[in-house]
Amino acid sequence: MSPSRTGPPTTALPWVYWLVFGLYEPLLALCGFLGALVDPKKAHDAQAPWPSGGAPEGPLARATQVTMLQLAHVVGLLGLINFFVLGAARKYLFAHPALQEKIVSALLTPLLIADVVHLVITWWALGDSRWSFWEWSGLLWITFLTGLSLLVPRIAWHMGVGRYVDRRDGQALRKI
Numbered sequence: 004m005s006p007s008r009t010g011p012p013t014t015a016l017p018w019v020y021w022l023v024f025g026l027y028e029p030l031l032a033l034c035g036f037l038g039a040l041v042d043p044k045k046a047h048d049a050q051a052p053w054p055s056g057g058a059p060e061g062p063l064a065r066a067t068q069v070t071m072l073q074l075a076h077v078v079g080l081l082g083l084i085n086f087f088v089l090g091a092a093r094k095y096l097f098a099h100p101a102l103q104e105k106i107v108s109a110l111l112t113p114l115l116i117a118d119v120v121h122l123v124i125t126w127w128a129l130g131d132s133r134w135s136f137w138e139w140s141g142l143l144w145i146t147f148l149t150g151l152s153l154l155v156p157r158i159a160w161h162m163g164v165g166r167y168v169d170r171r172d173g174q175a176l177r178k179i
Contacts, residue, residue: 011172015104016093017165023156024111025089031149032082039075043068046075049142052132085110101169111157118154122147 016025039046047067048058063071088110096103125146132138163171 012165012167013100014093014097015100015107015167016089020156020160020166021089021093023153024085024114024160025093026086028153029082029086031153032078032085036075036079036082039071039078043071043075046142047071049140050128052129052135052138052140054130081114085114100167101173104167104169107160111160115154115157115161118150118157122150122154125150 044063047063089107092103092106096106126133160166
Protein backbone atom coordinates (compact mmCIF):
# COMPACT_ATOMS: atom_id res chain seq x y z
CA MET A 4 0.00 0.00 0.00
CA SER A 5 1.36 3.44 -0.85
CA PRO A 6 2.19 5.92 1.95
CA SER A 7 -0.41 8.38 0.66
CA ARG A 8 -3.18 5.86 1.37
CA THR A 9 -2.14 5.16 4.96
CA GLY A 10 -1.31 8.71 6.04
CA PRO A 11 -1.29 12.24 4.77
CA PRO A 12 -0.13 12.86 1.19
CA THR A 13 3.64 13.20 0.89
CA THR A 14 3.91 15.14 -2.35
CA ALA A 15 2.47 18.42 -3.58
CA LEU A 16 2.43 17.00 -7.11
CA PRO A 17 0.89 13.50 -7.16
CA TRP A 18 0.76 11.58 -10.43
CA VAL A 19 -2.71 12.76 -11.40
CA TYR A 20 -1.65 16.42 -11.22
CA TRP A 21 1.63 15.67 -12.95
CA LEU A 22 -0.27 13.98 -15.79
CA VAL A 23 -2.67 16.93 -16.17
CA PHE A 24 -0.24 19.85 -15.76
CA GLY A 25 3.09 18.25 -16.66
CA LEU A 26 2.03 16.20 -19.70
CA TYR A 27 -1.55 16.92 -20.87
CA GLU A 28 -1.28 20.72 -20.68
CA PRO A 29 2.11 20.86 -22.47
CA LEU A 30 0.70 18.55 -25.16
CA LEU A 31 -2.28 20.90 -25.63
CA ALA A 32 0.08 23.87 -25.80
CA LEU A 33 2.27 22.12 -28.37
CA CYS A 34 -0.79 21.27 -30.49
CA GLY A 35 -1.98 24.89 -30.30
CA PHE A 36 1.44 26.13 -31.30
CA LEU A 37 1.72 23.70 -34.22
CA GLY A 38 -1.85 24.40 -35.38
CA ALA A 39 -1.21 28.14 -35.56
CA LEU A 40 2.20 27.58 -37.12
CA VAL A 41 0.77 25.37 -39.87
CA ASP A 42 -2.28 27.54 -40.62
CA PRO A 43 -2.29 30.92 -38.84
CA LYS A 44 -5.30 32.15 -40.87
CA LYS A 45 -7.46 29.19 -39.89
CA ALA A 46 -6.44 29.60 -36.23
CA HIS A 47 -7.18 33.33 -36.42
CA ASP A 48 -10.52 33.02 -38.19
CA ALA A 49 -11.82 30.35 -35.78
CA GLN A 50 -11.28 32.42 -32.62
CA ALA A 51 -14.82 33.82 -32.52
CA PRO A 52 -17.86 34.04 -34.78
CA TRP A 53 -17.68 36.75 -37.43
CA PRO A 54 -20.53 39.30 -37.45
CA SER A 55 -21.04 38.97 -41.18
CA GLY A 56 -21.24 35.19 -40.94
CA GLY A 57 -17.80 34.50 -42.36
CA ALA A 58 -14.20 35.55 -42.04
CA PRO A 59 -12.79 37.94 -44.62
CA GLU A 60 -11.33 36.31 -47.69
CA GLY A 61 -7.64 36.48 -48.50
CA PRO A 62 -4.48 36.17 -46.46
CA LEU A 63 -3.92 37.71 -43.06
CA ALA A 64 -2.21 41.06 -42.87
CA ARG A 65 1.49 40.63 -42.01
CA ALA A 66 1.01 42.23 -38.56
CA THR A 67 -1.89 39.88 -37.79
CA GLN A 68 0.10 36.87 -38.94
CA VAL A 69 3.07 37.87 -36.80
CA THR A 70 0.75 38.40 -33.81
CA MET A 71 -0.80 34.96 -34.27
CA LEU A 72 2.60 33.30 -34.52
CA GLN A 73 3.93 35.17 -31.49
CA LEU A 74 0.88 34.22 -29.43
CA ALA A 75 1.26 30.61 -30.56
CA HIS A 76 4.91 30.76 -29.54
CA VAL A 77 3.92 31.98 -26.05
CA VAL A 78 1.41 29.14 -25.71
CA GLY A 79 4.07 26.61 -26.70
CA LEU A 80 6.55 28.20 -24.33
CA LEU A 81 4.10 27.96 -21.42
CA GLY A 82 3.70 24.27 -22.15
CA LEU A 83 7.46 23.77 -22.06
CA ILE A 84 7.75 25.74 -18.82
CA ASN A 85 5.08 23.51 -17.24
CA PHE A 86 6.84 20.37 -18.37
CA PHE A 87 10.30 21.37 -17.14
CA VAL A 88 9.37 23.17 -13.89
CA LEU A 89 6.95 20.50 -12.73
CA GLY A 90 9.35 17.75 -13.80
CA ALA A 91 12.14 19.37 -11.79
CA ALA A 92 9.83 19.84 -8.78
CA ARG A 93 8.91 16.14 -8.83
CA LYS A 94 12.45 14.95 -9.39
CA TYR A 95 14.49 17.22 -7.13
CA LEU A 96 12.04 18.28 -4.41
CA PHE A 97 10.34 14.94 -3.63
CA ALA A 98 11.97 14.89 -0.17
CA HIS A 99 10.86 18.49 0.54
CA PRO A 100 7.09 18.57 0.02
CA ALA A 101 6.64 22.04 1.61
CA LEU A 102 9.17 23.55 -0.80
CA GLN A 103 7.70 21.52 -3.65
CA GLU A 104 4.28 22.98 -2.81
CA LYS A 105 5.67 26.55 -2.91
CA ILE A 106 7.31 26.04 -6.33
CA VAL A 107 4.29 24.31 -7.85
CA SER A 108 2.00 27.02 -6.42
CA ALA A 109 4.21 29.71 -7.96
CA LEU A 110 3.55 28.14 -11.35
CA LEU A 111 -0.08 27.11 -10.99
CA THR A 112 -1.40 30.31 -9.37
CA PRO A 113 -0.82 32.60 -12.38
CA LEU A 114 -2.04 29.79 -14.65
CA LEU A 115 -5.28 29.61 -12.63
CA ILE A 116 -5.78 33.33 -13.18
CA ALA A 117 -4.96 32.85 -16.87
CA ASP A 118 -7.51 30.02 -17.15
CA VAL A 119 -10.28 32.24 -15.80
CA VAL A 120 -9.28 35.27 -17.90
CA HIS A 121 -8.98 33.15 -21.05
CA LEU A 122 -12.45 31.69 -20.62
CA VAL A 123 -13.99 35.08 -19.74
CA ILE A 124 -12.43 36.80 -22.76
CA THR A 125 -13.52 33.98 -25.05
CA TRP A 126 -17.06 34.09 -23.61
CA TRP A 127 -17.15 37.88 -24.03
CA ALA A 128 -15.86 37.67 -27.62
CA LEU A 129 -18.79 35.45 -28.57
CA GLY A 130 -21.16 38.38 -28.11
CA ASP A 131 -24.77 37.58 -28.94
CA SER A 132 -23.84 34.14 -30.27
CA ARG A 133 -22.50 32.89 -26.91
CA TRP A 134 -25.72 30.91 -26.37
CA SER A 135 -25.84 29.61 -29.96
CA PHE A 136 -23.75 26.54 -29.24
CA TRP A 137 -24.63 24.98 -32.59
CA GLU A 138 -22.87 27.87 -34.35
CA TRP A 139 -19.61 27.51 -32.44
CA SER A 140 -16.58 26.42 -34.41
CA GLY A 141 -14.67 23.31 -33.44
CA LEU A 142 -11.90 25.52 -32.08
CA LEU A 143 -14.35 27.31 -29.78
CA TRP A 144 -15.59 24.00 -28.40
CA ILE A 145 -12.03 22.83 -27.89
CA THR A 146 -11.15 26.13 -26.21
CA PHE A 147 -13.94 25.81 -23.66
CA LEU A 148 -13.63 22.08 -23.04
CA THR A 149 -9.86 22.05 -22.68
CA GLY A 150 -9.99 25.26 -20.67
CA LEU A 151 -12.38 23.65 -18.21
CA SER A 152 -10.35 20.42 -18.23
CA LEU A 153 -7.43 22.48 -16.88
CA LEU A 154 -9.38 24.92 -14.68
CA VAL A 155 -11.18 22.24 -12.64
CA PRO A 156 -8.03 20.29 -11.64
CA ARG A 157 -6.17 23.56 -11.02
CA ILE A 158 -8.89 24.64 -8.59
CA ALA A 159 -8.76 21.17 -6.99
CA TRP A 160 -4.97 21.49 -6.60
CA HIS A 161 -5.35 24.91 -4.96
CA MET A 162 -8.01 23.46 -2.63
CA GLY A 163 -5.53 20.74 -1.59
CA VAL A 164 -7.48 17.81 -3.02
CA GLY A 165 -5.36 14.64 -3.06
CA ARG A 166 -2.03 16.34 -2.45
CA TYR A 167 0.32 17.44 0.31
CA VAL A 168 -0.63 20.77 1.89
CA ASP A 169 1.97 22.00 4.34
CA ARG A 170 -0.51 23.92 6.46
CA ARG A 171 -2.63 20.76 6.87
CA ASP A 172 -0.15 17.89 6.51
CA GLY A 173 3.12 19.44 7.64
CA GLN A 174 2.45 19.03 11.34
CA ALA A 175 1.59 15.36 10.88
CA LEU A 176 4.85 14.72 9.01
CA ARG A 177 6.92 16.67 11.54
CA LYS A 178 5.47 14.53 14.39
CA ILE A 179 6.56 11.30 12.70
